[in-house]
Amino acid sequence: MTSKLLLQLHNLACGYQGQMIVQELNLHLNAGDIGCLLGPSGCGKTTTLRAIAGFEPVSHGEIRLAGEVISRAGFTLAPEARRIGMVFQDYALFPHLTVAENVAFGIRKHPERERITGELLDLVKLGHLGKRYPHELSGGQQQRVALARALAPEPRLLLLDEPFSNLDVELRRSLSREVRDILKARGTSAILVTHDQEEAFAVSDQVGVFRDGRLEQWDTPYNLYHEPLTPFVASFVGQGYFIRGQLQDPESVRTELGDIHGNRAYSWPSGSAVDVLLRPDDLVYAPDSDLQVRITGKTFLGASTLYRLQLPTGTQLEAIFPSHIDHLPGETVGIQVSADHLVLFPAQGSIAANATLPNAGVRRYSSAS
The missing domain is CATH 2.40.50.140 (Nucleic acid-binding proteins)
Structure with a gap:
């Protein structure tokens, strides 16, 4: 069965206060999938999320949700009309409302709000805490309440902005797995923003790696790790680093560590200087x-x-x-x-035939390089 396209960003450009943050952004998300915007601070991932939510206008391109244009230059559909849910970094729970009242806030006029609220509280394992107030809960429990509240109106898309950043490491790991299970159980599509690649890989079906406002690669976690398209993605994901090599034939390269043979072929001339990805x-x-x-x-x-x-x-x-x-x-x-996946990039951005083998040591590609 072919998955149905839900979200599409086409040639998107957006920013704020006259500063362009995100440029030429193209990605899509299928219904039922969980996507992630991953990258270092200031790379544009939160700006992109806010544009999808309708909190920021777009300067160029468009955003489509279920085939409907919800943002383009000069037009921004109001956030409340998008049927998009949001889970914030600080939970944003109403302190004067009980847990159950928080969850039911967005469906106050729904005839079955009590049933829906109860089912969601059971789903997030808080069915016994409905009468408590947010300040009586732990951080992880508050995050579950925020998730249940966002799911109550049955949004077409759920956005999560650094949802686990205020939690300790072990709770982040366990809760990220739980959130994925909950979203998959309901068939809810979602976009997560994080700078933590372990978190991104644990939750997401597709991950987009951002660098300086541009999307370097939108792919599965497996492909980002084993098939990076750019040196930045290769270095940013999985603690990758590079040593200098010299291409011997399409499937092998000579390095200080000896000749390394891989499972893919490169068409560059024999003797070309290359950077060899190692993890x-x-x-x-x-x-x-x-x-x-x-x-x-x-x-x-x-x-x-x-x-x-x-x-x-x-x-x-x-x-x-x-x-x-x-x-x-x-x-x-x-x-x-023991590197079955031989990933090479042109040394210093160019391939030169009959290049010598310099000792360049380890190189990483940062967001500033």
Whole structure:
């Protein structure tokens, strides 16, 4: 069955106070899917969300919801006429209303408001707390109330603006999974804004990575990690970093770590200088390997440990080993490359035939680069 297109942003440009924040934005969301706008602070993701909600006008392009134009240059359908729900970062609950009254606020005139309110409170696991007030609830419980309130009018689309940012790490993880389950159970389409990629991947079907007001890639979490389209996406997602390489043939590249073979072909000339994407899980612990590196630092992560490594040439690397492997900074360990997905980009933005292999060390692509 083909999914039905729900939300479409076409050549969108918007901003505020005369400053253009978002430019040439194109994305779509199918009915029942959960999308995410991901990126560093100031990249335009919240401005985009506010434009979808109708809080900000658009300067160019258009926004369509279920085939209807809801925003274009010179026209903005009122937020209350869009049938779009909103969950805010600070929950925005009414302190003088009970939990049940908060949930029912948007459906006060609905003949079945009590049934709907009860079902939603049960859905968010707060059926026993309907008579309490917001100040009597924990942060996670308040967020569930805000979600239930937004779902009560049965919006065509739900927008969530950094909904878990005020919660501790463990509660964020558990609640993000719960929110996904709740939205999927109701078939509710949603757009989430966050700067936390773990949160984005846990909740979303499609993720858009923003950089300086432009959408770098709109794709599944799997493809963003394994098939990044730009160096910024490759570096921003999954702790990616780059080492310099020299293309040997369409499916292999020579690096300081040896020849790396992958599962895709590149059409650039043999000998081209390239940047090779590596992630910490591409380097595996191999005590008997001839490739020896010095440990310069480590971060214990519980089930695993992130090691910062240095090659004899000075090139810096990062690797994740199981946490039962315990070495100290200054020690030397053996590693080997296990990178099935060979992702390459032109070195310094250009491909040059017969290029030499410089020692450029680790490079990351920040939002300012």
